[in-house]
Amino acid sequence: MNKNILYIYTSKLKCNILLLYNNNIIKSKKYSYKNHLNVILKELNNIIKNNNININNINLISSINDPINISSIKFGLSISQGLSIGLNIPLIKLSLYEIILYKIKKKNIKNNNNNNILIIINITNNTFLLVICKLKLNKYKIKKYIYNLKEIINYIIYNQNINWIINTNNFKNKIKNFIYNKKIKFINYGYTNNEIIFDIINEKINIL
Numbered sequence: 001m002n003k004n005i006l007y008i009y010t011s012k013l014k015c016n017i018l019l020l021y022n023n024n025i026i027k028s029k030k031y032s033y034k035n036h037l038n039v040i041l042k043e044l045n046n047i048i049k050n051n052n053i054n055i056n057n058i059n060l061i062s063s064i065n066d067p068i069n070i071s072s073i074k075f076g077l078s079i080s081q082g083l084s085i086g087l088n089i090p091l092i093k094l095s096l097y098e099i100i101l102y103k104i105k106k107k108n109i110k111n112n113n114n115n116n117i118l119i120i121i122n123i124t125n126n127t128f129l130l131v132i133c134k135l136k137l138n139k140y141k142i143k144k145y146i147y148n149l150k151e152i153i154n155y156i157i158y159n160q161n162i163n164w165i166i167n168t169n170n171f172k173n174k175i176k177n178f179i180y181n182k183k184i185k186f187i188n189y190g191y192t193n194n195e196i197i198f199d200i201i202n203e204k205i206n207i208l
Contacts, residue, residue, distance in 0.1 A: 003205070006083070007062045007197055010036045010076030017043055018194055019053070025194050026051055036075045058087065062201050065093035092201050096121050097131045097142075100166055102200050104187070116143070118156070118165045128152060128171055153178050 007018040015032040017040065018025060026047055032039035048055055063080035064073055077093070084091035097119045104117075119131040130146040132155075146152050153175050156162065165172075166187050 003060055003202070004058045005060045005062060005198060005201055006058050006080075007201070008040065008076045008080050008083075009064050010040070010072050010079075012072045015040050015043070015076065017047065018197060019047055019058075020198050021051070021053055021058070025198070027194060036072065037079065040076075040079055055087065058089065060090050060092060060201070060205070061087070062092040062094060062197075064096060092204055094197075094200060094204075097133075099196065099200060101133065102203075103196060104166060106196075116159065116161050118162060120152070120165060120171045122171060130155065149174070156184070 003020070004022070005018075005020040007016075007020075009016045010032065013031060013033050015028075015030055015036055017028040019027075028043045028047060030039050030043055047053065061080050061084050063077045065077050080091055083089075100119055100121075117133040119133060121129040121131065127147075128149055130152040131142060132144040132146070134141045134143055146155060156165070156175065157178055162184055165184055172186050
């Protein structure tokens with residue numbers, strides 16, 4: 001049986017809705033600053049109405065659940081939890097770094113020295129989350145989270161076991177003067193296409 005999957009992700013300014021329905025992807029991205037609930041409910045209604053969808057045929061919902069304590073992300077998760085309970089369907093929780101790691105894994109980037117992989121997530125203009133991972137046999141283990149920018153920079157400066165950093169350009173520009181003498185490769189994780197989201201969800205379904 002094909003899975004009809006609803007995915008909801010809310011950031012500070014926008015809400016993103018993806019629906020995989022009968023193997024077709026329907027998407028919506030709307031500005032929703034301080035109005036996530038109304039925008040999401042309106043867009044869900046539009047998607048269902050305009051595409052002749054029976055909401056009872058949706059059999060799984062997914063949303064972002066991160067250690068980042070940001071109300072906008074938690075808002076999307078809360079809405080997803082409510083829909084999961086109301087429709088009596090499973091909820092699959094993803095994380096931002098999980099999506100990034102999946103993309104890197106698909107690129108077959110090698111970490112031959114078994115060093116730490118650093119993922120920098122840009123939360124706001126001046127706020128970042130550092131996720132320290134270990135890659136072994138194509139599997140990732142989360143070792144530590146660091147939220148403070150000064151601590152992140154110090155970790156990068158004084159830790160020798162770093163091969164590459166998965167980041168945004170915004171972060172690279174902030175720290176490049178501190179690490180000019182270190183041989184570190186920066187990889188921009190870039191845009192996430194819709195198919196990757198559903199690939200990750202289906203992979204998690206098979207594991208559960």
